[in-house]
Amino acid sequence: MFKYIVKRIVLGIVTIWAVATLTFFLMNMVPGGPFLSEKAISPQATAALEAKYGLDKPMSQRYFTYMTDALKGDFGDSLKQRGRTVTSIITSRFPVSARLGGSCVLVSMILGIPLGCIAALKRGKFADSLISVVATCGIAVPSFVICTVLMYFLGVKLAILPTIGLDSIKHYIMPVAALSFYPTAYIMRLMRSSMLDVLGQDYMRTARAKGLAGGVILFKHALRNAILPVITYVGPMLAYTITGSFVVEKIFVIPGLGGEFIKAINGRDYTMIMGTTIFLATLVIIMNVFVDIAYKIVDPRIKLK
Amino acid sequence: MAEYLVDIKNERLSFFTPAGEVKALNDVSIHLKEGEVLGIVGESGSGKSVTAYSLMGLTAHPGKLLGGNLNFNGHQIENMTEKEMRKIRGNEISIIFQDPMTSLNPVYTVGNQIMEVIRLHTDKTKQEAKERAKELLELVGINEPEKRLKQYPHELSGGMRQRVMIAIALACEPKLLIADEPTTALDVTIQAQILELMMELKEKLGMAIIMITHDLGVVASMCERIAVMYAGKIIEYGTADDIFYHPKHQYTKGLIRSIPRLDTKEHERLIPIEGTPVDMLNPPKGCPFAPRCDEAMKICLREMPPVTEFGEVHYTQCWLNQKEEMEKGASHE
Numbered sequence: 001m002f003k004y005i006v007k008r009i010v011l012g013i014v015t016i017w018a019v020a021t022l023t024f025f026l027m028n029m030v031p032g033g034p035f036l037s038e039k040a041i042s043p044q045a046t047a048a049l050e051a052k053y054g055l056d057k058p059m060s061q062r063y064f065t066y067m068t069d070a071l072k073g074d075f076g077d078s079l080k081q082r083g084r085t086v087t088s089i090i091t092s093r094f095p096v097s098a099r100l101g102g103s104c105v106l107v108s109m110i111l112g113i114p115l116g117c118i119a120a121l122k123r124g125k126f127a128d129s130l131i132s133v134v135a136t137c138g139i140a141v142p143s144f145v146i147c148t149v150l151m152y153f154l155g156v157k158l159a160i161l162p163t164i165g166l167d168s169i170k171h172y173i174m175p176v177a178a179l180s181f182y183p184t185a186y187i188m189r190l191m192r193s194s195m196l197d198v199l200g201q202d203y204m205r206t207a208r209a210k211g212l213a214g215g216v217i218l219f220k221h222a223l224r225n226a227i228l229p230v231i232t233y234v235g236p237m238l239a240y241t242i243t244g245s246f247v248v249e250k251i252f253v254i255p256g257l258g259g260e261f262i263k264a265i266n267g268r269d270y271t272m273i274m275g276t277t278i279f280l281a282t283l284v285i286i287m288n289v290f291v292d293i294a295y296k297i298v299d300p301r302i303k304l305k
Numbered sequence: 306m307a308e309y310l311v312d313i314k315n316e317r318l319s320f321f322t323p324a325g326e327v328k329a330l331n332d333v334s335i336h337l338k339e340g341e342v343l344g345i346v347g348e349s350g351s352g353k354s355v356t357a358y359s360l361m362g363l364t365a366h367p368g369k370l371l372g373g374n375l376n377f378n379g380h381q382i383e384n385m386t387e388k389e390m391r392k393i394r395g396n397e398i399s400i401i402f403q404d405p406m407t408s409l410n411p412v413y414t415v416g417n418q419i420m421e422v423i424r425l426h427t428d429k430t431k432q433e434a435k436e437r438a439k440e441l442l443e444l445v446g447i448n449e450p451e452k453r454l455k456q457y458p459h460e461l462s463g464g465m466r467q468r469v470m471i472a473i474a475l476a477c478e479p480k481l482l483i484a485d486e487p488t489t490a491l492d493v494t495i496q497a498q499i500l501e502l503m504m505e506l507k508e509k510l511g512m513a514i515i516m517i518t519h520d521l522g523v524v525a526s527m528c529e530r531i532a533v534m535y536a537g538k539i540i541e542y543g544t545a546d547d548i549f550y551h552p553k554h555q556y557t558k559g560l561i562r563s564i565p566r567l568d569t570k571e572h573e574r575l576i577p578i579e580g581t582p583v584d585m586l587n588p589p590k591g592c593p594f595a596p597r598c599d600e601a602m603k604i605c606l607r608e609m610p611p612v613t614e615f616g617e618v619h620y621t622q623c624w625l626n627q628k629e630e631m632e633k634g635a636s637h638e
Contacts, residue, residue, distance in 0.1 A: 202407040208363055210422045210473065211394035224412050299412055300457045 001296075004304040005289070012285040019281040020274065024066065027273050028059055034079040034268045053079055055270075066274065075278075076271035080263075086275035089260060094279075096166060097244030097256035103176045105238050108183035113230065115184075116191020117218070120199060131188060138185025147178040147251045164253045175252045179245055183237055190229045198226040224298055231298065235291030239283040243276075309376070310480055310513050311337040311360065316373035318359055327585045329355045329368065331537040337530070339480065342507065342514045344524030344545075346560070347534035348582055353517045356534075357483045360515075361398050362390035378480055396426040399474035403486040405466035409458035415442075415469050416454030419476060426477045441472040444509075446502060464495035468502070475506060482507075483515045488523065500527060521564055525549060530618065533557050536583040536593035543619035553613070553621045555598045592624065600625055 035041065035049050050056045054065060069076060075086040119131040154174060155163035162171050198204065199222060207221045244258025257276070264272035295302050318330040330352050337343045345353040358364055360375060360382060375382035378397055382390070402408045409418060419438040423429055429437060435454070442450035445468040458466055467487060474482055484503065488496035504527060507514055516528055524531050524545070531548045533541040533556065541554040552558045559578040580597035583589065589596060595605040605624050613626040 202402060202404055203410040205363070206402065206408045206470075206473075207410070209361060209394055209400045211391040211396055211425060212421070213391060220413075221410050225410070301411055301459045 001293075001304060004292075008289045008292070012282075012289070015285055016278060016281050020067070020070070020278050021063075023274060023277045024063055025059070027268075027270060028062075030268075032268050034270060036268075053077075066271075070274075070278070075275045078269055078272050080267045080269040080272070086271050089272070090257065090275060090279055093255060093257040093260055094243070096254060097249070097258055098242040100166065100172065100175055100179065100248075100254065100256060101238070101242035101244065103172060104179040104183065104241050105234065107176055107180040108187055109230075109234065111180070112184045112187025113191050113227070116188040117195050117223070117226075119188065119192040120195035121218075123196060128192075131192070135185040135188045135192075138181045139189075141181070142247075143178050143182065143245065144247045144251065146181050147174070147248060150174045150178055151251070166252075166254050171252075175248050175254060178251075179241065179248050183241070186233065186237075187230055190233055191226065194226040194229045195222065198222045201225070228295065228299060231291055231294050235287040235294075236284055239280065239287040243280050243283065308338070309336040310339045310341075310378055311335065311515070312374070312376040313356070313360065314374040314376075316356070316359065316375060317371040318355060318364065318373075319369055319371055321367045321369060322586075325586050328588065329537050329585070330359070333373075333534075333537070333539055335532060335539070337481075337513050337515065340507070340511050340513055341530065342516060342528045344516045344518065344528030344531040345534060346518060346521060346524055346531060348519055350582060350585060351534040352537040353534050354485050355537075357400070357485060357515055357517055360481075361394055361400060361483070362387070363394075363400075392426075395422045395474075395479075396477045397479055398481045398483065399477070399479040400483040400485060401467070401470045401474050401487050404490045405463055405470050406490065408470055409466055411458055413457070414454065415456055415458065415461070419454075419469070419473050422473055422476045437476070438472070441476055442469070444475070444506070445469070445472045447472075463491055464498065467491060467495075467499055471499075471502065471506070475510065475512075478510060479512055481513045481515065483517070485517045486519070487516075489518070489520070496523075503527070521549075521560060533560070536585065536588060538593065538622060540594065540623065541619075541621045543615075547615070547619040551615075551619070553615065553619070553626050554594075554623045555600055555625065556594045557621075592622070602628075 033050075033055070034053075035046050047056070054062060057065075066076070073087075078084050078086055078089060081089065115131050119128045122128045151163050151174065154161045161174055162168075163174070165171055166175070204217065204221060207217045212221075243261075244256035246258045246262045248254070249256040249258045260272065261276050261280075263269070264276055292304060296304050313333060313335040316330050316333045317328070320327040320329055333352065333356055335343065335345075335356065345356065347353045355364065355368070359368075359370060360377060362382060362385065364370065370383055373383070377393070380389075380393065385393075409415070416435065416438055419441060420431070420434040423434040423437050424431070427434075438454060439450040442453055447453055447465060447468050453461070453465075453469075458469070461469065471487075482503075487503070488499050491499060500523060503514065506512075514527075516524060518524060528545055531543060531545055532539045533548065533554065535556050541548065541552065541557045543551075548557060549561065552561055556578070559576075562576045563578060565575060578597060583593045583596075589606065591604070591606045591608050592598070592601075592610055595601045598605065602624055608624075610622050610624040610627055612620050612622055613630055614620045615626075
């Protein structure tokens with residue numbers, strides 16, 4: 001186990017390096033730059049700015065400077081948000097998105113897993129069809145539509161929920177609902193199909209032949225086998241969800257990290273692009289290690305090498 | 306009533322599939338005394354497993370029991386609720402399945418899966434259940450039981466896993482053990498070991514066994530009574546001697562002809578039963594075997610033959626036997 005984790009950390013570092021390198025060169029090859037705008041800035045001013053942030057140097061030199069700084073934990077200043085470092089922006093924004101995304105993952109698991117099980121157990125019956133319809137809607141309807149609908153009915157017509165910000169538990173309800181719709185639907189479908197698969201297994205028949213009650217058969221014998229695909233999905237999903245959603249943050253005016261990704265790209269804020277990308281990549285890698293360890297705990301057949 | 310441990314009378318069971326009704330069991334009667342071994346042979350889909358499963362109340366959806374009496378050890382199975390059935394399953398009737406590779410839950414240890422059934426049906430403590438599990442593993446011939454209890458199914462071989470399945474089945478000393486093709490998925494050498502083990506345990510524990518198989522060799526060596534099933538009917542029933550030395554039904558005769566033998570001349574071919582199994586969705590009107598039978602008469606295609614009895618146990622359902630008996634009767638007069 002220890003050896004495995006060390007190996008994964010080393011591999012993770014290599015992956016992050018590759019992601020960072022690729023992002024760095026691709027981003028610099030895209031036309032445009034951080035200091036181009038509609039307002040005419042004098043060439044001298046632009047040159048001065050570029051000199052200040054080192055953008056006048058050749059690309060390879062900038063790459064090495066960035067990488068050595070990054071290794072020391074310095075991800076540079078934001079090119080667009082004057083006076084703020086990339087690290088300070090991420091650390092101030094991430095907790096907001098993490099709380100929202102974390103609740104969303106919890107909600108989607110709490111709803112998705114039991115509903116998927118019910119659909120599998122009631123296969124072909126009304127409950128199954130109903131759940132399937134809801135799941136298809138959840139996957140097909142984009143989150144901005146759900147946000148708008150929720151906001152219109154709950155926020156404006158009935159006026160029972162606040163529409164802006166994240167100050168109280170009440171504030172969380174709508175954004176979490178909007179964000180959870182897709183993952184809930186997805187988990188429901190995963191759970192349904194893997195549960196159906198498990199229900200048809202021979203060991204389920206053995207469990208019945210032992211005289212076990214339905215609940216024990218379901219919770220002890222079926223669930224642990226059926227949950228594996230959900231674990232695979234939830235790991236990376238958690239990484240993406242806690243880094244925020246641009247759409248939901250925009251609509252509900254939430255100061256999360258999701259908007260920063262888009263803002264950085266639109267503004268060619270090179271250091272921010274690098275910072276957010278490396279941050280997301282690191283989270284995804286960490287989550288995948290957790291997924292592997294969770295797998296090992298749930299299914300003893302899996303060997304971590 | 307207490308004469309038989311298992312007494313199934315005129316069982317009818319159908320599967321209601323979207324394509325139509327499949328009459329999986331059509332008027333099946335079976336009885337078995339305590340400690341007896343009954344073999345049920347027949348090809349896939351003949352209803353041999355369904356008979357056994359229905360006795361445990363394990364008929365898979367969309368199967369439905371339509372009629373008949375299923376008496377087991379004083380219980381009327383057909384009238385029992387699921388809750389009452391659970392007390393019998395794994396306790397008074399146990400079953401071992403065909404494929405030991407998939408019949409154990411991969412995510413729990415062997416010990417967990419054996420102790421589970423002990424703790425369910427007895428009020429033994431965890432420690433006592435563990436002791437019993439160890440005993441059981443020793444009983445089924447698994448060495449180092451202490452170590453095996455902590456292992457997962459994937460760490461054991463197929464033969465070992467089947468031994469574990471047997472240990473689970475015997476955990477509560479059942480009156481009846483159903484063995485659903487217990488050796489089909491195993492190597493030939495392991496097959497013999499498992500069968501031997503089962504017979505040995507039967508002697509020790511005195512339970513009755515229903516042996517479901519399509520391997521006539523298996524029933525020949527183990528079973529006192531044999532039921533030959535075809536298309537949801539018992540077409541011939543008798544002692545092992547009756548079936549192997551005096552088969553009466555054309556299907557049974559065909560089955561016996563198709564067993565490889567050691568004493569045949571070189572290059573002699575096996576004689577297969579021609580044709581394909583019955584389409585259970587559209588069974589023929591008369592005898593289900595008639596379309597494949599060499600000796601079929603007109604009446605065979607029209608009407609199901611009645612039971613012809615030969616002595617106390619041996620009986621068949623075949624018009625040819627009926628005809629012979631009538632001719633015999635006529636010549637006596």
